Amino acid sequence: MGIEQTAPAPGDSNSNFLLTTLDDVVSWARKNSLWPLTFGTSCCAIEMMMATGASRHDISRFGAEVVRATPRQADLLIVAGTIVKRMAPVLRRLYEQMAEPRYVIATGSCTISGGPFIYHSYTTLRGISDVVPVDVFVPGCPPRPEALFYGILTLQKLIQEEETIGKPGYRRKPVTAALPPNMSIDEIKEEMAKLLEQQAIVKDPLKGDSTEFMRGR
Amino acid sequence: MEKAALLETITALIPNAKVIEEGVDRPAIELPPAHLPEAAKLLHDTDDFAFDMLCAHTAIDRIDDGKFELIYQLYSTKFHHYLMLSVKVDREHPVVPSVSSVWRIAQWHEREVYDLFGVLYDNHPDLRRLFLEDDWQGHPLRKDYRDDFMLTME
Amino acid sequence: MSVKVKTLDDLTLPPPGADSPLSTQEYFINMGPQHPATHGVLRLLLRLDGENVREVIPVLGYIHRGIEKIGENSSYRQTIHLVDRLDYLSALMNNWVVSMVVERAAGIETNDRIEYIRTIMAELQRLQSHTLWWGVIGMDLGAFTPFLYGFRDREYATDIFEETIGARLTMNYIQPGGLMNDIHPNFVKRTKEFLEYLKPKIDEYDELVSGNAIIQKRLVNIGILSAEDAISFGTTGPVLRASGVPYDLRKIEPYGVYGKVEFDVAVGQAGDSWDRYIVRVMEMRESVKIIEQLIDNIPEGDYMTVKVAKAIKPPEGRYYGHLETARGVIGCFIVSDGKDKPYRFHLRTPNFNNLWCLTKIAKGWKIADLVAIASSLDIVIPDIDR
Numbered sequence: 129m130g131i132e133q134t135a136p137a138p139g140d141s142n143s144n145f146l147l148t149t150l151d152d153v154v155s156w157a158r159k160n161s162l163w164p165l166t167f168g169t170s171c172c173a174i175e176m177m178m179a180t181g182a183s184r185h186d187i188s189r190f191g192a193e194v195v196r197a198t199p200r201q202a203d204l205l206i207v208a209g210t211i212v213k214r215m216a217p218v219l220r221r222l223y224e225q226m227a228e229p230r231y232v233i234a235t236g237s238c239t240i241s242g243g244p245f246i247y248h249s250y251t252t253l254r255g256i257s258d259v260v261p262v263d264v265f266v267p268g269c270p271p272r273p274e275a276l277f278y279g280i281l282t283l284q285k286l287i288q289e290e291e292t293i294g295k296p297g298y299r300r301k302p303v304t305a306a307l308p309p310n311m312s313i314d315e316i317k318e319e320m321a322k323l324l325e326q327q328a329i330v331k332d333p334l335k336g337d338s339t340e341f342m343r344g345r
Numbered sequence: 346m347e348k349a350a351l352l353e354t355i356t357a358l359i360p361n362a363k364v365i366e367e368g369v370d371r372p373a374i375e376l377p378p379a380h381l382p383e384a385a386k387l388l389h390d391t392d393d394f395a396f397d398m399l400c401a402h403t404a405i406d407r408i409d410d411g412k413f414e415l416i417y418q419l420y421s422t423k424f425h426h427y428l429m430l431s432v433k434v435d436r437e438h439p440v441v442p443s444v445s446s447v448w449r450i451a452q453w454h455e456r457e458v459y460d461l462f463g464v465l466y467d468n469h470p471d472l473r474r475l476f477l478e479d480d481w482q483g484h485p486l487r488k489d490y491r492d493d494f495m496l497t498m499e
Numbered sequence: 500m501s502v503k504v505k506t507l508d509d510l511t512l513p514p515p516g517a518d519s520p521l522s523t524q525e526y527f528i529n530m531g532p533q534h535p536a537t538h539g540v541l542r543l544l545l546r547l548d549g550e551n552v553r554e555v556i557p558v559l560g561y562i563h564r565g566i567e568k569i570g571e572n573s574s575y576r577q578t579i580h581l582v583d584r585l586d587y588l589s590a591l592m593n594n595w596v597v598s599m600v601v602e603r604a605a606g607i608e609t610n611d612r613i614e615y616i617r618t619i620m621a622e623l624q625r626l627q628s629h630t631l632w633w634g635v636i637g638m639d640l641g642a643f644t645p646f647l648y649g650f651r652d653r654e655y656a657t658d659i660f661e662e663t664i665g666a667r668l669t670m671n672y673i674q675p676g677g678l679m680n681d682i683h684p685n686f687v688k689r690t691k692e693f694l695e696y697l698k699p700k701i702d703e704y705d706e707l708v709s710g711n712a713i714i715q716k717r718l719v720n721i722g723i724l725s726a727e728d729a730i731s732f733g734t735t736g737p738v739l740r741a742s743g744v745p746y747d748l749r750k751i752e753p754y755g756v757y758g759k760v761e762f763d764v765a766v767g768q769a770g771d772s773w774d775r776y777i778v779r780v781m782e783m784r785e786s787v788k789i790i791e792q793l794i795d796n797i798p799e800g801d802y803m804t805v806k807v808a809k810a811i812k813p814p815e816g817r818y819y820g821h822l823e824t825a826r827g828v829i830g831c832f833i834v835s836d837g838k839d840k841p842y843r844f845h846l847r848t849p850n851f852n853n854l855w856c857l858t859k860i861a862k863g864w865k866i867a868d869l870v871a872i873a874s875s876l877d878i879v880i881p882d883i884d885r
Contacts, residue, residue, distance in 0.1 A: 370819065485565060
C-alpha cells in the first residue's frame with residue numbers, strides 16, 4: 129500500500145521530471161519524422177500523391193516527405209482509397225509488417241464508412257477500423273491535400289500525448305480531422321498558427337532559453 | 346454499310362438470325378445459342394462485315410422470363426459499323442459456347458460474366474472467376490443474389 | 500569450319516521469346532497488389548526464368564467495389580457520381596458517357612452551350628490526365644523530375660476545375676440534360692492563361708524526356724503490339740492508335756462539338772512503348788488546339804435543360820453509347836424497364852481491355868521492361884475492377 133502511494137504516477141511531471149522530458153523529446157522526434165507508406169488503392173491515392181510527392185503541397189514542412197514503398201521502412205500507413213474484402217488481409221499484413229510505433233491515417237469516406245459504396249455493394253468494407261486500428265480519420269471524397277496535412281498535424285498532436293516510454297500501451301480513441309464549420313480560411317490559419325506555436329517545444333536555440341526545450345509543451 | 350442493308354446481308358448469310366426491331370438503338374440480331382460460334386466466325390471473317398472488335402460483352406438477368414440475355418457489342422474498324430448480338434439462355438442451365446477463339450478479349454469478358462452471373466462457357470480455355478475469390482458463394486449480379494454482408498435499402 | 504564470335508550482348512540480351520542462354524529454374528513471383536509500379540492494387544503473377552518474364556497472369560478484384568450492382572439500385576442521376584470513381588483521371592468523360600446514354604434514352608435535348616462546355620472540360624481533363632501520366636512514366640523509368648514537372652502543370656488545370664466545379668478530382672459535373680452549374684466568370688480567362696502556360700511546357704517535356712537517350716533505350720522497340728493483336732484484344736485509345744489504327748471516336752462519330760473543330764488523330768506506327776508515349780504527347784498538343792478553337796466561341800444559353808427534381812424514366816429498351824476518354828473508349832450499356840432505376844447498368848471500361856494485352860506484349864522481356872510497358876499502357880486499376 130505504501131509503495132503504491134510513493135510510486136510516481138506515469139507521466140506525472142512533478143515527481144518524475146527526467147523521464148517525462150525524455151518522453152517529450154522522443155515524441156517530438158517521432159512526430160516530426162513520420163515516414164509514410166505508399167498505399168493508395170483508388171481516387172484518394174492521386175490526392176495523396178499530390179500531397180506527398182508533388183511540388184506545390186510541400187509535405188516536408190511536416191517532416192513526412194520520405195515516402196517508402198515497403199512497410200518495413202515506414203511507420204505511417206496512409207490508407208488512401210476503398211478497401212474491399214479481398215484487399216483487407218493484404219492491408220492487415222502490411223500493417224503487421226510495419227515497425228512500431230506505427231500510426232494509421234485513413235483518408236476518404238470509403239475508409240471511414242464505405243462512402244458512396246455503402247449500400248448494395250457486396251465487397252466494399254464499411255470502414256477499415258475493423259481491419260487496422262486507425263488513429264486519424266480524414267473525411268472527404270477525396271480529401272484535399274490540405275485536409276491530409278490537417279490530418280497529419282492532428283496525428284502529430286496525438287503522438288505528443290500518446291503512447292511513450294512513460295505511458296506504455298496508452299492509446300487514444302481515433303479522431304476525425306475535420307475543419308470546423310462556420311470558419312473562414314483566415315481564422316483557420318490563425319488557429320493553426322496558434323496550435324503550432326503551442327506545440328513547438330523547440331525554440332530557436334539562439335533566441336530561446338534552453339529550459340524551454342526541456343520543459344516541452 | 347447502312348443499317349437496313351447490313352441486317353439484310355446478315356440474315357441472308359445466317360438464316361437463324363432474327364432481327365430485333367424494338368427497344369434497341371443500333372442494328373441488333375438475336376441468335377439461338379447453338380449457332381453462336383459459327384455465326385461469330387462468319388461475322389468476324391466475312392469481308393462485307395469484318396466485325397473485328399468485340400467492344401463489350403455482358404449479360405442481363407431476365408429473372409421473370411427465366412433467361413439470361415447475353416449481349417455482344419461488335420464493331421468493325423474497317424467499315425465503322427456496329428452490331429448488337431443477343432443470345433438468350435436458360436437460367437437454370439446457363440451454358441453457351443465460348444467465342445474466345447474468334448475475339449481474344451472475349452476470354453476476359455466471359456470470365457467476368459461467369460464470375461458475376463454464373464453463365465458457363467463451353468470450350469473456354471481458362472474459365473475462372475475474374476474479380477471475386479475462387480471460393481465465393483453465388484453470383485452477385487443475379488437479381489436474386491442475397492448476402493449477409495450486403496446492406497440493402499428497401 | 501567456322502567459329503561464330505559472340506559479343507557480350509549475345510549472352511546478356513537474348514531476343515524476346517528465345518531461351519535464355521543461362522538455363523535457370525523457372526519460378527513465380529508476385530508483383531502487387533501493393534506495389535508502387537502497378538499504379539494501384541493490380542496484382543501480376545509472373546512466371547520468370549531468371550529476369551525474363553515468361554508469362555504474366557493478372558489477378559484482379561482487389562478494388563472490385565460492385566459499381567454495377569450499386570448502379571442497378573440507384574436512380575439515373577445517382578449513377579453519375581459512381582462513374583467518377585472508375586477512372587478518376589477521366590471523371591468528366593465518364594460523367595458524360597452516362598449522361599449521353601441517358602439523354603438519348605429519355606429523349607432529353609441539350610443546347611450548344613452545354614455541348615461546348617462539355618467538350619472543353621473533357622479536353623482539359625485529357626490534358627490533366629496526360630500530364631499526370633507523363634510524370635508517372637518518368638517515375639516508373641527511374642527519373643523523379645518528370646513527376647514534379649507533370650504534377651506542377653496538372654495543378655493549374657485542377658485549379659480551373661475547382662473554380663467552376665468545386666471538386667478537384669471526382670467532378671460529378673456533367674449531368675443528364677446539362678451541367679451541374681454554369682462556368683465561373685473567370686473560366687475562359689484562366690483556361691486561356693493555362694493554354695499559354697502549357698504550350699511551352701509540352702515542348703519542355705520533349706526536351707526533358709522524349710529526347711533522352713536512356714528513356715528511348717527503355718521504350719523504343721519494347722513491348723510491340725501489332726495492329727491485328729490490338730484489335731483482337733479490344734484495346735482502344737492511345738494504345739490502339741499507337742499500333743497504327745486511327746480509331747478515335749472524336750473523329751469517327753463526332754459527339755459534343757468535335758465535329759466543328761479541326762484536329763488530327765495522333766497515330767503511331769510500330770506499336771511499341773515509344774509509340775504509345777509519343778502518341779500521348781501528340782494528343783496533348785491536339786487537345787490544346789481543340790480548346791483554343793472553342794474557348795472564345797461558347798454560345799449563350801442555359802446550362803441545364805431539364806428540371807433536376809424530376810425523375811428520369813427512359814422507355815423500355817437497351818441503350819449503348821460510348822465516347823473517347825483519355826485512356827480509350829468507355830461504353831455505357833443501360834437496360835431500362837421504364838422505371839426510374841436502370842434494370843442493368845454495365846460499363847465497358849477502356850483499361851479492362853488495355854490491361855489484357857499486357858499478357859501478350861510483356862512476354863519475353865525483363866521485369867524492368869514490364870514496368871515500362873505497363874506504364875506506357877497508362878492503366879488505372881479501379882477502372883478495370885469497377
